[in-house]
Amino acid sequence: MVSIGEIREWDLGALDSLVTALTRRADTLTELDAQLGSIGELNGWEGDAGDAARRDFVRVRDDVTDKAAAVGAVRRLAIDTESSVEALKGALSEADYLASSYRFEIRPDNTVADLITDRSGLSAEELSDHDRMKVELTDRVEQIVRTGTDIETDAEKVLRAAADGKIDDRGASTAEEAARAGEDQGRLSRLDPPADGSPADNSAWWRALTDEQRAEILEQHPAMVGNLDGIPAAARNEANLALLETEEARLQQVARELQKELDDNFFGGAFSNADAGLAQTNEKLAALDAIRDQMLDGYGQPRDDRQLLLLDMTGEFPKAAVAHGDVDTADHVAVFVGGTGGTVADKPNEGNDLPTYVEQTGWLKAETEEQLKRAGRGEETVATIAWMGYEPPSNLAQASSPHYAVDNAPKLQDFLNGVDTSRTDDPRMTAIGHSYGSLVTSEALQHGTGVDAAVFMGSPGLDAEDGDVFGVPQMNLPSGEAYLLKAEEDFVGSQVAGTGWFGPNPDGMEGLTRLSTNEGMIPAHGDFPGESRKASTGHSEYTHGDTMSQYNQAIIVAGLPQELLVR
Template identity: 35%
Template sequence: MNLGDIDRWDIGALDALEETLTTRIAVLADVENELAAIESLPGWTGDASAAARNASGLTRADVNHDAVGIGAVRALTQQTRVAVAHLQSQLGGLRETATANSMLITEAGGVLDAAFAVPPTDPSARAVREKIRADLHDSAHALIMQAVDIDADAAQVLARAGDGTLVGDGAVDLASSLTTGAGQGELSAPFPPRDATASQVDAYWDALPEEQRAQMISEHPQLIGNLDGIPASARSEANISQIAGDRERLEQEATALRAKLDDNTFGGFFSDDDAALGHVQNKLADLESIERSLKDNPGALLTVYDMTSHERGLAAIAVGNPDSADHVTVTTPGLGTNIGDSLESMVREAKNINGEMMDQLELAGRSDETVANVAWIGYQPPELGGVSWWDSISGAGDVASDEIAKDGGASLASYFHGLDAASTNPDPNISAFGHSYGSLTTSEALQHGGSEVVDNAVFYGSPGLNAVGTSEMGMDYEDVWVMDAEGDYVTSLGRLGPFSPFEAGPYNNNYQEISTAPGTTPDGIARDGVDDHSGYPRLGSNGELRTSGYNLAVIGIGRPDLVMK
């Protein structure tokens, strides 16, 4: 199967087959009506009547058996026609993109770049072309794989229809037989390729027709909801669909654990049941916070959701749609952050930054551009304290280690790539904001591939970055900024330089340091400063973002020339 086969797929023939099958169904309907008329003739009794009715019943069984096969083949024909039309439309779009960039897609899915005969002298221009070529390659191969899957499904259904092995259990009339057959004639939605990149996942999703996308969301929400490269809107739909089931499961676990503790003379002293109950209660609080955040922010998207993998839940909520936004920011928090206690305030802060970015775009005459702001708690930041004495001890050790940051950074880097891959914009402006221990996590994300798609980064309240300079993150000096508020006790660690627990701090003159002090910004608004660790993205006493929040907003729209230094 190759792209040429997709071109040669005859939708007209599928239309004709569907019309023929519909005609056949009409004939069967006439036969059923005639049989029903024979069986209901009033006053006809005796041996002839019994024989006729017996023959009618046998014929009706044959009709229903035929209808099961016809229903399956017609459903297959309908879905194949839609799927093939989608593939051909997608292929046409890929070829238009290839032609516009002087590239050629081969039937096998390869991409030839005419410009490579005379390579661009500008490395960035070459990188752009290579990304276009790679995306075309991934998309072409996703179309081929989808075509292979359609062909395999069709062959299986047709073989079963031909050898009579389709099951008609429970079908008692023509309508139920057709419905039973249709259920056995559906195309199955394929799974994404194993170990796929975000770009390959995006290509896989684009190759699916709407019906199969809906099937994947409905049947495999745990996979789709957290798969980087799937559009944020689809991820959110999948994630939200799991909340009710998770709440029921957690409430049942809590009831069972309470019963065990009540029956134990020593409570949970000699077991882990009390700690387990605490973790379950924390996750129930997490669910409440997620639902309040979504309710208070209509249109917000739940782009990360996991209530099974860790002691606390994982979540990320986007204000605005990252799929279509021109500018996307992702804020990663640090020490002591969890969904139950922190998500709602983080979403409010994201909403405030969102509004400021829109205001600044309007002042710049760019009100047609759109923004999205993500509050990302997609990892488990260190916590001092917890549901047991051991949590407190281990938490104290966690905050002095970079292991959590490295693990979280890998997830965050993948999330960045997913935003870029799923965006309908060819090159969205993505900004990474890291606060406190989250600055270290963000730095690790950039060092592990996130810098390939992130355009700007801001670190504030940072204890250190494990990077002496921006180049170690793969970022240019002019695209990275740091902020340090007067009175922020955490940044004292970041100023220890080589003595910092995280090897290198951002406050070493190797990063652009911008203001957190009170002042009047270029838009004429007097803004408060910051004098603690948590106030950077919050509103000041006058209801406006502080200088630090303003700086985040203008960097988020790609206007660093407007920052307060």
């Protein structure tokens, strides 16, 4: 295993010089081979002596092609190693930057040293953030070392094969052909993502790949990265868009096979699961239709302002996440989590499906941009994400079981941390949970994320597991950055929350700021006059456009707490 200290000492300049020298050597061998071929014809020299001389020239040329193959292999190794080491050093520089920003040091022996000796002056939130970063840095170092070790191991194998004369020219008749044959034997292998890797593991693995390796994955193995938390949003979007057609063809084939099974069965689906399987498969095909409608324009081309960050047709429930804006560069990122009964497939008039959530998160993005503009910060950018990456309960009876939140919260936690670790800068990130989604969000935050603010809307309660000591501090949020929206006539946010079935009632919870959902006027700003906003009533109007609820969400996403209208 290599060390961070050794990786720091790897010399890109020496590798570049080696590539240049080997290129010259390959050119020399090609020229020599051509000369030997011309001379070796020995035109005019007939008889046994001439034939023997020609055989000697053939042996010399065979030796030249063998050497050309070896040079080709080592030259390719040097080229690949140079680009791989450059990418690896970039990943290490990124980790060093994060370490310095959070007062850590990555040591030559692969350890992450904490430079804070006195933690007494740090708040609980700062300590949580600091400790979370140490785990992230440790994962990053692990993947950098893993990649560096793979590079070194591959290089040793190629060099040993070249030294032992085991690079095969594969029957090449010229030095040029032999060099090409050698190149194929000198390439570095590419590591797959770490098994069950954390978002930081995945981010470091991706960062340590060369541009060529990333392009190969996106073109040939998109399923490898489309749903991998920690990978940049642009790459996930490209991979998942490429999988739309593939997934549709696969599911259509499954549907045909299940339908044939039903057609051939005298009892229909009475004694098999084929009928249930067909219904489930058709639901997934409907989900793909909904995703395609959100991601492609009328000409079948990808929409410039959308990113498909999750496309998962495994399990019983289709899962997806669609973003408005560029998650890789936005100054402000908001992640919306829906609740009970939510589906990816379009369910007209139900208001809890992916098309509705994508539309409403688009409104939230526009509102946030408008409020930033009114505050004189119009140059700042926003991305909003509709995340449907878990299997929600389908009704209130199922929702009474805490396992839907407890089991699915790690998925949301990884997604939130994936957005964070895929970037070297630190966007303001807001988690917004509606109904049962607020419970999932609360549970994810309790496990540690990079979230800066959280909004809970129509919440039935905020703690999935009974008996825990729970309050706002357990959600690891900066002080004052937890908010509640509870509309008039919201049965879930009032009556259900009051039962305690889902943990403490958030209404009145210390440290949780309750915001207005009433009709009213938002403040004037300079040349921008005050504007009226509508009330939200019931359980399903929190995300409607032109409402006070939407305004307050936008203010939180923008990081403008002084403009909030509290209840």
